[in-house]
Amino acid sequence: MNPTQIYNDYSQSPYLNPIESQNIDFKRYLSLFISNWYWFAITLFITICIAYGINRWSEGVYTVSSTLLIKDDQLGGVGSDIASIFPGAEAYKNQQNLKNEIGILKSYNLNYRVMQELPEFHVEYIAVGKRGITESRMYNKSPFVVVYDSLEKQIPLHKVEIKILSDKKYELRINGDKNFAKEMEFGIKFDEMGFDFIINPRPGKGINYDPNASNKYYFFFTTPELLANSYRSKLSVTPIEEEASLVTLSTSGFVPEQEADYLNKLMDVYIQFGLDFKNQTAAQTMDFIDNQLGTISDSLHLAEGDLESFRLVNRLIDISREGAVIQNKLEQIDKERTSLLLQKNYYEYLKEYIDSKQESVDIVAPSVMGVSDQLLVRLVDELSSFQQQKKQLAMNLYESAEPLKIIETNIITTRKAISENINTGLFTIENSLADADKRLMDIEKEVRKLPSTERQMINIQRKFDINNTVYTFLLEKRAEAGIAKASNVPDNRIIDHAGFFSSTLIKPKENRNLMIAFIFGFLVPILGIILLDYLNNKIIDKKDIERGTSVPVIGYVSHNRLKTEIPVVENPGSILSESFRSVRTNLKYFLKDTQCPVISVSSTIVAEGKTFVSANLATILSMSGKKILLMGLDLRKPRIHKIFGINNEKGISNYLINEEKFEDVVIKTEVDNLWYTPSGPVPPNPAELIESEAMGNFIIKAKKKFDYIIIDTPPVAVVTDALLVSPFTDFYLFVVRQRFSSKSTLELIEELHNNKSIKNLGIVLNDISVSGYYGYGLRYGYSIGYGYNYGYNYYSFYGKYGYSDSTKEYYSQD
Numbered sequence: 001m002n003p004t005q006i007y008n009d010y011s012q013s014p015y016l017n018p019i020e021s022q023n024i025d026f027k028r029y030l031s032l033f034i035s036n037w038y039w040f041a042i043t044l045f046i047t048i049c050i051a052y053g054i055n056r057w058s059e060g061v062y063t064v065s066s067t068l069l070i071k072d073d074q075l076g077g078v079g080s081d082i083a084s085i086f087p088g089a090e091a092y093k094n095q096q097n098l099k100n101e102i103g104i105l106k107s108y109n110l111n112y113r114v115m116q117e118l119p120e121f122h123v124e125y126i127a128v129g130k131r132g133i134t135e136s137r138m139y140n141k142s143p144f145v146v147v148y149d150s151l152e153k154q155i156p157l158h159k160v161e162i163k164i165l166s167d168k169k170y171e172l173r174i175n176g177d178k179n180f181a182k183e184m185e186f187g188i189k190f191d192e193m194g195f196d197f198i199i200n201p202r203p204g205k206g207i208n209y210d211p212n213a214s215n216k217y218y219f220f221f222t223t224p225e226l227l228a229n230s231y232r233s234k235l236s237v238t239p240i241e242e243e244a245s246l247v248t249l250s251t252s253g254f255v256p257e258q259e260a261d262y263l264n265k266l267m268d269v270y271i272q273f274g275l276d277f278k279n280q281t282a283a284q285t286m287d288f289i290d291n292q293l294g295t296i297s298d299s300l301h302l303a304e305g306d307l308e309s310f311r312l313v314n315r316l317i318d319i320s321r322e323g324a325v326i327q328n329k330l331e332q333i334d335k336e337r338t339s340l341l342l343q344k345n346y347y348e349y350l351k352e353y354i355d356s357k358q359e360s361v362d363i364v365a366p367s368v369m370g371v372s373d374q375l376l377v378r379l380v381d382e383l384s385s386f387q388q389q390k391k392q393l394a395m396n397l398y399e400s401a402e403p404l405k406i407i408e409t410n411i412i413t414t415r416k417a418i419s420e421n422i423n424t425g426l427f428t429i430e431n432s433l434a435d436a437d438k439r440l441m442d443i444e445k446e447v448r449k450l451p452s453t454e455r456q457m458i459n460i461q462r463k464f465d466i467n468n469t470v471y472t473f474l475l476e477k478r479a480e481a482g483i484a485k486a487s488n489v490p491d492n493r494i495i496d497h498a499g500f501f502s503s504t505l506i507k508p509k510e511n512r513n514l515m516i517a518f519i520f521g522f523l524v525p526i527l528g529i530i531l532l533d534y535l536n537n538k539i540i541d542k543k544d545i546e547r548g549t550s551v552p553v554i555g556y557v558s559h560n561r562l563k564t565e566i567p568v569v570e571n572p573g574s575i576l577s578e579s580f581r582s583v584r585t586n587l588k589y590f591l592k593d594t595q596c597p598v599i600s601v602s603s604t605i606v607a608e609g610k611t612f613v614s615a616n617l618a619t620i621l622s623m624s625g626k627k628i629l630l631m632g633l634d635l636r637k638p639r640i641h642k643i644f645g646i647n648n649e650k651g652i653s654n655y656l657i658n659e660e661k662f663e664d665v666v667i668k669t670e671v672d673n674l675w676y677t678p679s680g681p682v683p684p685n686p687a688e689l690i691e692s693e694a695m696g697n698f699i700i701k702a703k704k705k706f707d708y709i710i711i712d713t714p715p716v717a718v719v720t721d722a723l724l725v726s727p728f729t730d731f732y733l734f735v736v737r738q739r740f741s742s743k744s745t746l747e748l749i750e751e752l753h754n755n756k757s758i759k760n761l762g763i764v765l766n767d768i769s770v771s772g773y774y775g776y777g778l779r780y781g782y783s784i785g786y787g788y789n790y791g792y793n794y795y796s797f798y799g800k801y802g803y804s805d806s807t808k809e810y811y812s813q814d
Contacts, residue, residue, distance in 0.1 A: 032529055035769075039529070044521030051517035054508050057134050061507035064259040065250040066498035067240075068267055070101045071491035098245050100393070101492075102237045105249070105270055111232040114269050115224035118261065122151060122224070128216040138217070139258040144170075144186065145202045146219060153196040154221040162199070164215040167207045170199065231262055246495065256503035263498035271490045277391075282485035288349065288364045289478040292342075296470050329443050331465055337436045338470050342369045344429045350380075351422045354415050359387050370473075376421050383414045539741045545763060548746030551734070551753050554590065554762040555583030557613060559769045565643045568616045569671060572623070580620040583764060590731055590762060596703040597730040602713040604745035606637075608737040609766035614712040615643050617733075622673035626707035629666065631677045633725065634714045635686035638679030644669050651680025655698060656689040662701050675706070690724040699728045716748065723758070731760045737767045 033040070104110055115121060125142035126135050143164070148154060161173040165183065173181045174193050184190060186207070189198045201207050209215065236250045249266070253259040346369035353363060363384050366377050390407045496502065539545060545553055558576045560567055568577045591597045601617065603610040611634070618630040631652060632640040641648040646667055654660040669676050683689055702709050711725060716734075726732070734749055753761050 029530070029533070032533065033526065036525070036529060039525040040522060043525045044518070047517035047521040047524075048514070051513040054513055055510045058508050059134070059136055059254050060505055061252055061254060062256040062259065062503045063250055063252040063506050064256050064263060064498050064503045065248055065496075066260075066263045066267060066494070066502065067496035068247050068249055068270075069493050069495050070098055070245045070247055098239070098247075102247065103393075104273075105237050105266065106232050106235055108228055108232060110270060110273060111228035111235075111266070112224055113273070114262065114266050115227040115231070117269065118227075118265055121222070121227055121258070121262075123219055123221055125217065125219045128214055128218065130214040132216075137254045137258070139255040141205075142217065142219075143202055143205060143207050144199050144217075146197050147200055148197040148221075150196075151221060151223055155194045156221050156223050156226065158194075159218050159220050160195070161216070161218045164207060164209055164217070167209045172199075235266075249498075252506060256500050260498035260500065260503070267494050267497075271492050271494070274492055275488060275490045277388075278488045278491075279485055282481050282488065285364045285481040286478055286485070289474050289481065292345065293471065293474050293478065296467055296474065330440070333436055333440050333443065334465065335469060337433060337440070338473075339370055340429050340433050340436065342470070342473070343371050344426065344433070345369065346371055347422050347426050347429065350418065351426075354419050354422065357415070359390070359411075369477075371425075373421070373425060376418070376425065379414055379418045379421060383411065383418060386411045386414060537743050538739050539736055539743055539746070539765070540738060542765070544743055545736070545746065545765065548743050549750040549753065549763075551749055551761045551763050553765060554586040554733075555579065555764045556768050557583070557609070557616075557764060557766045559767050560612070565612060566615055566619055566671075568620050568623070577620070580616050583617060584620050584624070586762075587731065590760065594730050596707060596709065598699065598703075598709045598711065598728050599731050599733055600711045600713050600725055600729040601733045601735065603715050603735045603737075604741065604748050605715050608715075608735050608741050610715070610735045611640050611643070611712055613733070613735050613764055613766060614710055615640060618674055618708075618710040619671055621708050621710070622671055625673065627673050627675070627705070628708045628710060629675045629677065629702050629706040630669075631702075631709065631711045632679040633690065633711050635679050635683060635689070636714055638682070640676075640712050641678045644676055646676060646678055648678045648680060651678030652698070653680035653683045653686075653689060655680075656692055656694045657683070658694070662698065666702075687724060695725075696728065716752070723752075726758050729758070729760075731762065732758045734761065734763050735766050736763060738765055738769070740767065 120140060123146045125138040127138050127142070128135055144162070159175045161175075163171040163173075165171055169183060169185055171181060171183050172190065174195075180193065182190075182192075184199075187198060187200055189196070231251065234251050234253075237247050238250075240246050240248060249263050251259050251263060346364070346366060349364065350366075363380050366373065366380055371377070386407055390404065390411065393401070393404055393407065533540075539548075542553055545551075557579045560576055562570060562574075562576075564570045567574060568580055571577060587597075587599070599617075601610050601614040614630065618628045622628040630640070632638050633652065634640070635653055638648055638651075641651075646669070650660050651665050655662065655665045665677050665680070666675050667678070668674075689695070699709070711729070713725060716723060736745065749761065749763065752758050
C-alpha cells in the first residue's frame, strides 16, 4: 500500500492533525483572523474615533434647492408674440431652448451680476471655537460687521483675525502674523497693511461680550469674480423629468440661509435678464422712431405756423374746384414720396448698421418704416436670430468654440446678403423717387396757372399735409412699439423660492460614517493580513509543503509550551506527546519489516527543530519497549548532549579516530530503553570521519544491540555530513518548522528526492501553533536566500543555501 496514502488516511483525525487538508484556505484564514484579533480591535477603535471626530467637529454642509419654470419654445411654449404688432417682424421673437437657458443660469456673466447684487457675500465671517478646533460660518450672524468703501482697497482672501476684548474694544491681527497686533475700538477706521475698513457692531445685535466664550473670529474679503466662479461651479440645474421645462436649482454650502439667498437672487436676476433681453428690440425701435420724430417735428411746426399766418392775413379763402383737383393730385404724389423717403431712411439706417458690424444693438424691423420686401424681412429676421444665439452661447463658450464659429459664419453670410439687398432696394427707391418728382413737376406747371393767392395757399397746405402725414405715421408706429414693449412679460417664473425649509444636511452623515468606520475597521486588517499572507514565504500548512515537494508529510509536532526539551517524558499525555506517537506509528508503515532501522533526522537549515525532534522521537520509541540508540552526529555544532545532561568530552568522534571503544561512547540515559552516543569533541575533518570505514563498523555493531537507531545529523543545506550517512540510513526524516522554514527550502528536499540521493524521505512539520497558524502575532519572513555559516566555514555543494551562527535556536524546539 502507498505509504503516502496510508498517512493521508490516518492523518484525517483533527486531534492528531491540527492542519487539515480539506478547506485549508478558509480554516487557515479564519484561524489567522482569530489569532490576530487585536489588530481588528485596534483598527476598529481608530476608525470609530475618526468617524466620531468627523461627526462631532466637522462643519455641516447643506444642500438647498428651488424650482424654476423655464419656457422652452421647442416644446411649444407660448410667449408674448410682440412680432404680431409689426407683421413679418420675426426678429422681435425671443426663441428659448431649455439647454441654452440652463447654460445661461450657470454662466459667468449672469453669476457675476448676481454677486454684484449680494454685497453681504463679499465678506466671509468665521467664528473660531474655544480650543481652536472648530470653525463655523457666521453669515449675517456675526456680532460685528465690516464697513468699507470699495473692494479695490482691500486684499482679497487675506485672513484678518479679530479677538473681542470688551463691548468697545477688540484686538486685530493680520493673517496670523504675531508681529502685527493692534488693539482698536469699534467704529474706528483701519487703513493699514493694504486694508481700508471700519468694524462696527452689527445693527440690531451688538457685541454682547462674554468672557467665558472664545470671542475669536476672523474674516476675509472676496471678489464678485471669485464668487461667481465658485458658485457657478457648484450650481446644479436639472429638469424634474426628461421632457419637462420645470427645473430644480440646487447648491451646497456651510450656511443654508446663504445658499438660499444666492438661489433666490439668481432666479430674480435671470428673470430680469430675460425680460431686458426681450425689450431690447422694442426699445431700439422706439429710439429709432424718436429720432425720426425729432426731425419731422420741427418741419411740422414751421409748416403749421406758415399755414396759420397765411389764413389770418388772407382771412381763410376757399380753393376753386380746379385748385382742389390739383391739390388732390399733389397730396397723392407727396404721400408716395413720403413713403419712399421713409423706406430710404430705413435702408440707409440698415446700411450703416451692417457696415459698422454692430451686434450689441438689435435691428429695427423693416415693417416699422413700411418696407414690405419679404426677402429683406426674412434676412433681417435671420440675422437677428443668429445674433441672439451668439449672445446666449457666448455666455458659456469660448470664442474659439465650434458652435460659435458656425454661427459667426452664418452672420457674415447673412450680412453680405442684406448688404446686396440694400443696394438693390436703394436703387429701386431712387428710381421711384425720380418718377414721382417728374410727375410732381408736371402738376406744379398746372399750379402756376392758378391765381397767386390760391397758389400760395396750396403750397403752404401741401407742406403742412406732408409733414403731418409723416408725423402721424411715426406716432402710430411709436405707439405700436410701446404697446409691444409693455406687452412683454417674463417667459420664466419662480415656482418655489429657496429657504431653510428646502435645505438638507448632506455632511456629515453620522450613520453612514459609523458604518464606513465599521467596514474599514474590519476590511483594513483583513486585507492587510491576506496581503501579508500572500507575500509571506514561510511554510504555514500542509498545502504549502505539497505545492513545494512530492515528499510525503508523516507527522505534525505541536508547539512546545513546557520548560523542558523532552516534553514526552515530563507530560506524556499532552497533545505534543500524542503528535510524536503519531509520527512513531506512521514510521512503522514506511519501515515495515526492516530490522533495526536507522532513521536520520535532519533539516535544511538550523533552528528548524531537528535536535528537538530527534530527542523526543527516540524517547517516544523507547516508551514502546524498544531499545533505542540516539546518535549525535552533528559533529560541527553538537547540542543534543545538553538535553540529556551528558558530558560531551568523549563520543563518536573519538571512536572514529580509534581513541575510544564502542562500549565507552554508548551511554545509558535516565530514560528506560534509551541509550545515547554524544558527538564528542569537534574534529577538524567531520566529513572524512563520517565517510570512514569506522563509521560503518559502528552502525553494524549498534544494529546488533538496538531495535532502532536515531541519528541527529547537521542541516543538509549547510554541510554535506548529513548526506554521507545515507548509505547506512533506512529512512530520512526532514524537519521543517511552521512560520520559520522558507518555502524555498522545499526545493532542496525535492531535489534530493528526485536525484535519488536519499532513498526514503519523509517530512515532519514542527512547532505548530494550534491557536493560530501565525501563533502570537504576524511573524512573517520574506527572504529567499540565506547567509549562514556553520563550524569551520564549510559550505554545502548547494551554493544558494547557507547559514549563520547569528541565528538563535528556539530553546524548546530545536
